[in-house]
Amino acid sequence: MNIKTFSKTLTGIAIGCAISFTSFAEVVVIVHPSNDASFSKKAVQRIYLGKEKKFSDGKEVLPVNQVPSSAARESFDSDTLGRSTTQVAAYWSKLVFTGKGIPPKELDNDAAVIAIVAENPNAIGYIDSASVTGAVKAVSLN
Amino acid sequence: MKKLLTIAALTATTFAANAEVRINGFANLIGGISNTEGSPYGYGEDLSFSEESLFAIQISGDINEKMTATGQIVARGEDDYSPSFEWAYMTYAATDNLSISAGRLRLPLFRYSASLDVGYSYHWINAPQAAYDVPFNNLDGLRFDYSNYAGDWEYNLQLAYGTYENTTEDYSVEGNDVVVASAELTYEWLKLRGVWGTSNTTLNLYALEDTFATLETILPADFYDLYVSEDDRGYFIGLGAEVDMFDWFISGEITSVDTPDAFLREDIAYYVTAGLRMGKFTPSITYEVKESDDDFKFTEQISALPSADLQASLYGIQTLLDDDLKNITLGLRYDYDTNIALKADVSKYTDDLNEDNDATLVRFAVNYVF
Secondary structure: OOHHHHHHHHHHHHHHHHHHHHOOOOEEEEEOOOOOOOOOHHHHHHHHOOOOOEOOOOOEOEEEEEOOOOHHHHHHHHHHHOOOHHHHHHHHHHHHOOOOOOOOEEEOOHHHHHHHHHHOOOEEEEEEHHHOOOOOEEEOOO | OHHHHHHHHHHOOOOOOOOOEEEEEEEEEEEEEEOOOOOHHHOOOOOEOOOOOEEEEEEEEEOOOOEEEEEEEEEEHHHOOOEEEEEEEEEEEOOOOEEEEEEEEEOOOOOOOOOOOOHHHOOOOOOOHHHHOOOOOEEEEEEEEEEEEEOOEEEEEEEEEEEEEEEOOOEEEEEEEEEEEEEEEEEOOEEEEEEEEEEEEEEEEHHHHHHHHHHHHHOOHHHHHHHOOOOEEEEEEEEEEEEEOOOEEEEEEEEEEEOOOOOOOOEEEEEEEEEEOEOOEEEEEEEEEEEEOOOOOOHHHHHOOOOHHHHHHHHHHHHOOOOEEEEEEEEEEEEEEOOEEEEEEEEEEEEOOOHHHOEEEEEEEEEEEO
């Protein structure tokens, strides 16, 4: 490794860290406390991309999203769905205008997501891990 | 009751007006200017917005838990923005995996067929016309959509049956007994797709009506029936692939349109496109080709005819619809917002059969969805 690429790599790492500290919230997936289904990252991806309509235990699933301007949304789209928020929007525009799907409703903030998930056994959402309350169950994606 | 209300609230989308009737729309405002008159896609030396722009509204409503009705009204610049119902269909969701649609809907011919008009959904200003500009796009009939997954592979199968009809200023084309079957496989970053279709096709070129009327009187009846494009089996075959590594992607499609028992020669079209995703910017390059078969058809029957002039015209007619074109496009997409994209591209178009058609085209676009 020559000194030029080495210093470039260092700058890259520095920039990478700065970004991950400032703009990405740590997001957890939440469900109703009575929900005993198991979750993998793949299963959550399928639910949020409209490909899976049921939980692993066969119960109907109602995903809720956050508005595109929220930090939680940006993190969820990039970390869990592996796409940028714009790509997710483009993906849904394809499904909507071919009559193949309806995107999850977008809520304004963590509190609104908690309110829906706390009272609906079929709901699934995601919030900043710091916002989790006892009214919902945080699940780890195995 | 409370649960029902929450469900109703959840199924209403952000795009939507309320839970029962959803109104969505999309618009492509596309301007273009070329260095020659009558250049590809209708652009000329004056800036024009009317060649590819369109505005559309989609209304869909849930009839019951399993059935949805959808109508799409599209106003195209090339039709003077006069609105028409391009799609109108009902969908029955038989299971979570299988849905059946009936009415007027898009034929599943290409990878981007379904969302062809929604410029926001792809990186181009328009899908590569060398392949996508076929005279049959919408079907009156039925379509079955099945999607599922096995392990890490997701698959989507479509089967369509019905008829199509398309009338323009220059020709009318009609297909009966149309069957199109397609399969798409997705594995993480890889997508593969194959499609096969057939129809009983009748193509009527107004400019050739008199010629064919004369041919009918002088050619042997069975050879005339073979030569004319009337009620003949046409075939459509296509293959597509995509590798999408998020930071970059490359994809392509190749298609063949062939009507063996008519004077039309086989068309092969393909394109390759690649791009980088750099934050809000997606620069891309696309190379597209359309070529007609060079070999003359029915040489045995034609050479048996007594008149050299007649032979020459029968060969000549075969070349009338030939294409031999290439187009290379450099494009840039900028994501202005989660529902607005701005785009610009420059294309170098080459027509090997008529160099008067060679052109350089610059376009820019605003895509909007709501």
